[in-house]
Amino acid sequence: DAKTTQPTSMDCAEGRAANLPCNHSTISGNEYVYWYRQIHSQGPQYIIHGLKNNETNEMASLIITEDRKSSTLILPHATLRDTAVYYCIVRHTNKLIFGTGTLLAVQP
């Protein structure tokens, strides 16, 4: 599975959009990009995934570059409850390989 690179931490003001970047320059054509988040001491929570097209659901939007070497998770209106560690994962088998993720701190 391809490795991902994410910033260690980010801040975002409450009510503003949070844009979380992820680099996955070695991604293969059949590998999906998944995003999960983990709120303190809870089990990870699925957010969204995509292959090559941009995706949107009720939680977030996923923007994947045309060359698929990077992606951005967008939380359109961050709230204090969005403070969590966000994991970007490249997956082509049933196994998820977690990195250390980005700690997003939403500030009031």
Next chain:
Amino acid sequence: DAGITQSPRHKVTETGTPVTLRCHQTENHRYMYWYRQDPGHGLRLIHYSYGVKDTDKGEVSDGYSVSRSKTEDFLLTLESATSSQTSVYFCATDDSSYNEQFFGPGTRLTVL
């Protein structure tokens, strides 16, 4: 949320004792996974199952064994617990390589 429960939720044990953690699901998912999480690390896969009696190793399987005798239950056993196995253990399930994995609430294990 998928119906995933883990038991016990907290356990303190002594070095050298056997420990079994249980994961129970009500979603009839084919795949089940055990992860551990330590400070400064993301989750790391210990073992997984792709069906009843079908299991395979993950990236940190040494010192652990698993069993799956029925679809809904996946057991993780530490035959002789060590202090390095102090961790939070998460179970997860899914029904396809391309669908979301659902995670349980975790089990905090302390080995003294």
